[in-house]
Amino acid sequence: MKILIADDSKVMRQIVLRTMRQAGFGHHDFVEAADGAEALDKVAAEAPDLVLSDWNMPNKTGIELLRALRGSGNAVPFGFVTSEGSEDMRATAATAGAMFLIAKPFTAEHFESALSEMLG
Amino acid sequence: MTISSAPDQALVLAAIEQVWGSMLFATAEAWPSDRAADFETGVQAQIELHGDWNGRLVLTCDSDVATQIAGAMLGLGPDEELPELDIHDAVGEVLNVVGGSVKGALVGTWALGLPGVSETSGAPSRDESFVVSWGDAPVYVQILPDAA
Numbered sequence: 570m571k572i573l574i575a576d577d578s579k580v581m582r583q584i585v586l587r588t589m590r591q592a593g594f595g596h597h598d599f600v601e602a603a604d605g606a607e608a609l610d611k612v613a614a615e616a617p618d619l620v621l622s623d624w625n626m627p628n629k630t631g632i633e634l635l636r637a638l639r640g641s642g643n644a645v646p647f648g649f650v651t652s653e654g655s656e657d658m659r660a661t662a663a664t665a666g667a668m669f670l671i672a673k674p675f676t677a678e679h680f681e682s683a684l685s686e687m688l689g
Numbered sequence: 690m691t692i693s694s695a696p697d698q699a700l701v702l703a704a705i706e707q708v709w710g711s712m713l714f715a716t717a718e719a720w721p722s723d724r725a726a727d728f729e730t731g732v733q734a735q736i737e738l739h740g741d742w743n744g745r746l747v748l749t750c751d752s753d754v755a756t757q758i759a760g761a762m763l764g765l766g767p768d769e770e771l772p773e774l775d776i777h778d779a780v781g782e783v784l785n786v787v788g789g790s791v792k793g794a795l796v797g798t799w800a801l802g803l804p805g806v807s808e809t810s811g812a813p814s815r816d817e818s819f820v821v822s823w824g825d826a827p828v829y830v831q832i833l834p835d836a837a
Contacts (some may be wrong), residue, residue: 577803578778578779578781578782578785579774579775579778580759580762580763580775580778580779580782581778581782583763584762584763587763587764625785625801625802625803626803627803651789652785652786652788652789652790652801653789653792653793653801654789654793655792655793658793672789672793673712673785673786673789674707674708674711674712674786676711
């Protein structure tokens with residue numbers, strides 16, 4: 570599968586990738602985006618099977634990205650990986666169509682739990 | 690669990706302790722008040738928080754500490770080097786996670802900004818800060834309200 574990691578922090582993108590490997594998902598293909606606008610372009614260009622997105626990003630936030638995707642009829646599975654994990658945020662994410670929200674700081678177990686059914 | 694209507698030292702310290710432990714695999718302890726905590730060149734990260742209280746959280750540390758924090762985040766060995774941009778990125782992301790934890794514990798509707806990181810030429814005033822340890826080095830933490 571192809572997975573898009575969207576986060577304005579290059580360091581955090583590396584950490585997400587490392588954690589995905591630790592969770593046993595390193596054999597998938599990964600592409601990256603540094604903000605929401607780039608992520609939207611990458612979804613169109615790369616057709617990923619899953620999007621892992623930060624919430625707070627410049628040039629289109631993660632929630633704006635998700636709403637743009639759903640608004641255009643794109644049902645790509647989408648999960649947030651973000652520093653904010655309040656119940657309000659999780660509810661907003663779910664309402665917009667996200668499968669899950671993993672709050673930073675996270676562990677490989679968080680990713681395993683959220684993704685094992687989908688990624689195997 | 691929401692516990693406060695504005696960020697205070699206890700809340701921010703709790704967030705820092707969590708981040709130090711879970712992301713950086715280190716322990717944050719209070720820096721002794723009678724111990725010098727000066728440095729000359731450093732890195733400063735700021736993030737805005739808006740809600741019933743408006744201001745910013747600021748993290749300031751020595752450049753070597755910033756490098757160590759970035760290395761700890763990425764699991765690098767002692768001899769592995771990082772570009773300055775990545776070091777700043779890492780410190781900013783640490784503050785982003787601290788800010789997110791603080792925001793999540795506040796009552797009401799809050800907005801967290803994007804972290805900004807810059808170089809700095811000295812430690813902040815200890816009167817406006819509380820100081821925690823990173824190993825044997827100080828990290829300054831400030832909760833600065835916007836001017837009225």
